[in-house]
Amino acid sequence: MASKQDWWRGSVTYQIYPRSFMDSDGDGIGDLKGITQRLDHIAALGVDAIWLSPVFPSPMADMGYDVSDYCDIDPTFGTMDDFDAMLDKAHALGLKVIIDQVLSHASDQHPFFLESRQSRDNPKADWFVWADPKPDGTPPNNWLAIFGGSSWEWDARRRQYYFHNFLREQPDWNFHNPEVQDYLLDCVRFWLDRGVDGFRLDTVNFYVHDKMLRDNAANPLPWAQQAVRPFEMQYTLFSKNQPENIQFLERLRALLDEYDDRTMVGEVGDSHHSIDLMGEYTSGSKRLHMAYSFELLGPDFSPQHFRSRIEAFFKGAPDGWPCWAFSNHDVPRHVGRWLDHAKDQDALAKQAAALLLSFEGSICLYQGEELGQIDTVLSFEELTDPEGINFWPEKTGRDGCRTPMVWDKDAPNGGFSKANRTWLPVKPPQQARAVSTQGKNSVLEFYKEMLALRRAEADLRDGKTVFLDFPEPVLGFRRGEGMVCIYNLSAAPVTVEPPIGVDPVLHEAAGIKGRTLQLGASGFVVGRVS
Template sequence: MAGQDWWKGAVTYQVYPRSFQDSNGDGIGDLPGITARLPHIADLGVDAIWLSPIFTSPMRDMGYDVSDYTEIDPTFGTLQDFDTLIARAHDLGLKIIIDQVLSHCSDQHPFFTESRASRDNPRADWFVWADPKKDGTAPTNWLSVFGGSAWTWDARRKQYYLHNFLSEQPDFNFHNPAVQDWHLANMRFWLDRGVDGFRFDTANYFFHDPQLRDNPADFREKSRPDGNPYEMQYHLFDKNRPETTGWMERIRTLLNSYEARASVGEVGDSHHAIRLMGEYTGPSRLHQCYSFEMMGPDYAPAVFQSKISNFFDGAPNGWPMWAFSNHDVPRHVTRWSRHGASQDVLAKQAAALILSFEGSICLWQGEELGQTDTDLAFHELTDPQGIAFWPEPVGRDNTRTPMVWDGTANGGFTTGKPWLPVNPPQLARNVAAQVQDAESVLNFYKAMLRFRRETPALKTGRTRFLDLPDPVLGFLRGDDLACIFNLSPTEVTVRVKDLAALIGPTRAATIHGESLTLGPNGVAFATVTNPIEAP
C-alpha cells in the first residue's frame, strides 16, 4: 500500500466517533476511545479509517454543522488527542481520512454571524442570499433534504438564505473564490497535521444555479407521494452544477502538493449518481467517489452489474468506492434480510460480494459483526431527519447505535448511559464472542480481507461479467479469477465453463464438470482453466 496510489483498490473502515468507544463515561464516544480500539481495525486487515466529523459543532446534525473547522469539539477530545490517534494509526499501518463538511456550516459559525449582519460587510456574499419574490415567498421552489423549503428568512438582511439541510446549516457561496481559498487553507491545516486524505460530504451540493431557476417535478412516474417530498423534484438547479468539477481540480492540486494523500467524494443523487461519480474523479479531480447506489432495498444481480458496468463504461479514467451501508442508511443485513438463509449467512455473502468488486471499498463500523439496525421508539430519536419524517423514511439513529465490544452492559461501549441504547439483538453480536468463534461473521471478514489483499486481481483486475441466470451473479476479475454468488436463500445449479479449483473463502459451493452448485447464499471463488483477458 506504499506510494501515491495506496488508495486504489484499498478498503476503508468508517468510524462514527460518537458511537465507537467512550473513554470517560459520558456516554459519547471520543478520540481516546477510538485510539484504544485501533488494534481491532488493524487486525481486520483494512487499509484506512474514515472518521466522521470531529470538529467544533453545536451538534444540531451530529457534527455535520461545523462552527470551527480547525478545532476538535470538546465532546471528542483535543487536538493533542487527535495527534495521538494519527500517530498510533500510522504505527499500526493505517491511513486516516477525515470528513470535510464544506458545502455548509453551522449558523453559529462566526462568518455566518458576520454575513447575516448586513448586506455590505466583508463576508456579505460568503453565503447564498436572495431577495424574496414580490409576494414575499422564497426565491425558488428548492426543498431541504430535511423537510420544508431550502430557504429561511432572515430579518436582519431582509433576505432569504439557502440551506440544503437544516435551517441551522447555511450553504456557503462557492461562486465566491474567497470561500474556496479559505476552505483550501483549512484543509492545509489538517494535511500538515498528518491526515492521509479527506472524505467530502455532499460533494455535489457545492454550487447552486446563480439564476435561481426552479427545479422541475421529478419526471419518474410515482403512484403516491414520496415519504420525503425532496424526492419529488428533479434537482437540476440546487445541486449537480457544472462548476463543481473546477473546484474538484483545485482540491486535487492541493492534495498533489503533499505526499501520498487521497480524496473521496460523497455523491447523493437519485438520478445521476453514477455519472457524477465519474465526472468528479480522474487524474486531475478527486481520486474516487462513492454514492448510495448500492445502499437500496434491491439485492439482485442486475443491480450490482449495472452500477459497476455503468461506472467504468462512462468513466474509464475515474475510480469508484463502493459501500453497502453507512451512517445515513439502514444496515444492509436488515435491508436485505429476506434474501438470506440467515443473518450470518447473508452477512458473510455480502462481505465476499463487496470485497470482490472492482474499485475501492468502504465498510461501516459493525458491518464486520453482521450487525443489524436497532428498533428505536420515537422518544429515543436524536436525528432531525428521523424526527421530521417519522415513521417514514426510517431515520439514521437506527444504524448509529454504539459499537458492541462484549456482552456486558452497554456492550463495553461506555460505563455511563449511552447516547443511543444498546439493545439485546445488537448486544448478541459483539466482538469478544465473535473473535472466539472460528465460524463467526467477524472471522469471515478477516479471511475475505486477507484474500483480497493477497490476490492482485481483486485489487486492480478489470471486470468481465458472466452471462448467468438470476439469482446468480458472476464475473471474472483480471484474466483468471471467477467470482460467483447465489443471491438467494435457495440452492441453485448453473453451467459455467472452464472453472478449475475453488479457492479462497468459498462457501457452500461444489464443481462437477461444467456444473457449479451453490447452496443458499453460496459463494464461489475459482481459477479458470482458459484465462480470458477482461476488457
C-alpha cells in the same frame, strides 16, 4: 499493483462513526481516545485506512455535519492532542487516516455566518447564499431542503432569505465567491499539514448552486410522487450538480497534489445522474481520486443491479475510479435491508462481505458490519436524528444504524461505555453480536479471511471485471485473468455450470462436481480460474 502514491486504488477503508465507536471517559458518547484504544481491532481486520465522520466543533444539530470551526476538535470528542495521538497510533499500525470535510455548508453558529447575517454590507455579507424575497414575501424559488420544507430561511436582520440544502442550522457557503473557496482550501491545508492521509468530501455535488436561482423541475421518475421526502419530488437541476463544481474540485486536487500519498473520495448522491457524476468527477487526474457511490446503498439485491452499476461506471468513466459500500451512517444496514433474500443472517453477512470485497474499485466498510449487525429498533422517544423526528413513522431516520459498537457481550452497554445512559441505546439483539462472541466460523473471522484474500490476490484489487452470463439469481464475474467469483443471491439452492473452471479459495454453501457448481442459500465461491 498500485504504487505508493496510488495506495487508495483498490483499497479498503473502515468507516468510524466517532460518537458510537468507543467511549473512554464514561459520558455515554464515543471519543478520540476511545478510537485509539480500539484501533488494534481495525488493524487486525486487514483494512488499509480508517475514515472518521466529523469530530470538529459543532452544535450537533446534525451530529457534527454542522461545523462551527473547521480547524479544531469538539470537546465531546477530546482535544487536538487526542487527535494527534490517534493519528500517530493509526500510522504505527499501518492504517491511513481519512477525515470528513463538510465543505458545502457550515453551522449557523460559525463565526462567519454570524457576521454575514448582521447586514448586507459587512466583510462576510456575500460568503453565504442570500436572496431577496419575491414581492409577496415568499422565497426566491421552489428549492426544497432534504430534511423537509423550503430550503430558504428568512432572516429578519437582513430582510433576506438564506439558502440551506439540509437543516436551517446548516447554511450553504457561497462558492461563487472566490474568498470562500480560498478559506475552505486553507482549512483543508490545515489538516494536510497535520498529517492526515485524505478526505471524505461530504455532499460533493452540492457545493455550487445556480447563480440565477432558477426553479427546479418536477422529478419525472415514476416513484417520485410517492416519496416520503418532498425534496425527492424535485429534479434538482439548479440547486446542485452545477458545472462550476468541477472547477473547485480541480483546485482541491491541485492542493492535495502538493503533498505525497494523499487522496480524496467524494460522496456523490443524485436520483438521476449518480453514476454519470461519479465518472465525471473522477475522470482524468485533476479531479477526485474516487467517487463514493450511493448506488449500492438501497434495497436492490439482484445480479442485474450490481452488474449494471459496475458496468455503467467503467463504461462511462474508463479512467475514473469508484468507491463502493453497502452500508454507512446514513442508510439502514445492508444485512437488514436484504434479509428477505436469505434464510440466515450470518450467511447473508458473509456473502455480502465476499461480494463487496470482490468488486472492482475501492471499498468502504461501516463499523459493525463485520459483526453481521442489523439496525437497532428504536422508539420515537429514543431518536436524535432530525430526519427520523421530522418524518416519523414513515421514515424512521438514521439512528438505527448509528447505535454504539458492541465489544463485550457481558459488559454494560456492550463494552462501549461505562455510562448509565449512552447517547443511543445498546439493545440485546446488537449486544448478542459483540466482538467477544465472534469466534471460529463467525462473520468477523470471515471478514478477516476475505480481506486477507483481497490483499493477497492482485486481481481482486486491480483486475478488470468481466461478467459471466448466468440466469437469475446468480451473479458471476472474473477479476483479471486469475480470479472468478460466483454468488447465489437467493434463499433457494441453485445449480449452474460455469464457462470456466473454478478452484475454490473461499466458499460457503457451495459444492463442485466436475464442471457443475451447486450453491445453497446465500452460497458463493471465490476462487482461482483453473
